Amino acid sequence: MAIAFRKQVDADTEIALWRIEEDADTLYHKLQLNEQEKAxxxxxxxxxxxxxxxxxxxxxxTMLDTTNYIDCRIDTHGKPYLYDMPYHISLSHSFDYAAVMISKSRPVGIDIEQIKQKVERIAPKFLRHEEQAAIDADNKIAHLYVCWCAKEAIYKCYGQKEVSFLDNIALERFPFTAEGSLQAHLHKGELHIDYKVDFLQYEDYMIGYVKA
Structure with a gap:
C-alpha cells in the first residue's frame, strides 16, 4: 500500500500515514538495513x-524519497534522529497505521492513537482537574484522545525523559472538533516552552502533531 494520508504542515514540514496491509517480509524488502538493524x-x-x-x-x-541508505538512530532519550540527513523526525504507530512527521527546520512530535473507551479510565493520570472539566461531554472519548495525543506529541518534540504528562504539560481549554489546534505549555523547573499543537481525526484514529 502507498501513503494513505499526507499533509503539508508548512513549507518544510509534513506528516503522513501508512496503512500497514503488507506482511513483514514485504515491508522488510522495501528497506535498506545495516547489520545492527537486521539483528x-x-x-x-x-x-x-x-x-x-x-x-x-x-x-x-517514502517521505524522504530516496534510494540511499537512511541512517535512523535513537538517542539516549529514545528520540529517533537522522544521522546524516538534514531533517528532524518523529515516528508513531497504532494498530493498522504508521505515522511520521518530518521537518527541515525544527524539532517535531507526532502521535497517533486508535480511539477506544479505555482512555476514560486513565484520564486522571494524564489530565489535571481543570483539563478534565473542559472535556466536551458529548464527544468525551475523542476529546480525551486529542488531549493524550497532544501531550504525547509535545513529549516527543521536547525529546527528553522525565517529563510528566500530568505535572509538566498543561493544555489550555479548547473546543472539540474533528480537526483543529490548541495551545499548550511545558513547565519543568526553570524551563517554560509554549506550543501550538494541531490535531485531526482520521477514520477511528486521533492524531496530534507539533513543531517546536
Whole structure:
C-alpha cells in the first residue's frame, strides 16, 4: 500500500500515514538495513510490534524519497534522529497505521492513537482537574484522545525523559472538533516552552502533531 494520508504542515514540514496491509517480509524488502538493524528486527517477535517498526521506516523512506541508505538512530532519550540527513523526525504507530512527521527546520512530535473507551479510565493520570472539566461531554472519548495525543506529541518534540504528562504539560481549554489546534505549555523547573499543537481525526484514529 502507498501513503494513505499526507499533509503539508508548512513549507518544510509534513506528516503522513501508512496503512500497514503488507506482511513483514514485504515491508522488510522495501528497506535498506545495516547489520545492527537486521539483528534488531530479527529479535522482534512476529506481530504488531514487528510490523510497526518496519512500517514507520518504510513510510519515512517514502517521505524522504530516496534510494540511499537512511541512517535512523535513537538517542539516549529514545528520540529517533537522522544521522546524516538534514531533517528532524518523529515516528508513531497504532494498530493498522504508521505515522511520521518530518521537518527541515525544527524539532517535531507526532502521535497517533486508535480511539477506544479505555482512555476514560486513565484520564486522571494524564489530565489535571481543570483539563478534565473542559472535556466536551458529548464527544468525551475523542476529546480525551486529542488531549493524550497532544501531550504525547509535545513529549516527543521536547525529546527528553522525565517529563510528566500530568505535572509538566498543561493544555489550555479548547473546543472539540474533528480537526483543529490548541495551545499548550511545558513547565519543568526553570524551563517554560509554549506550543501550538494541531490535531485531526482520521477514520477511528486521533492524531496530534507539533513543531517546536
Amino acid at each position: 534488531y528486527v530479527d529479535q522482534l517477535a512476529n506481530g504488531k510490534r514487528h510490523l510497526h517498526w518496519l512500517g514507520t521506516r518504510v513510510l519515512l523512506r
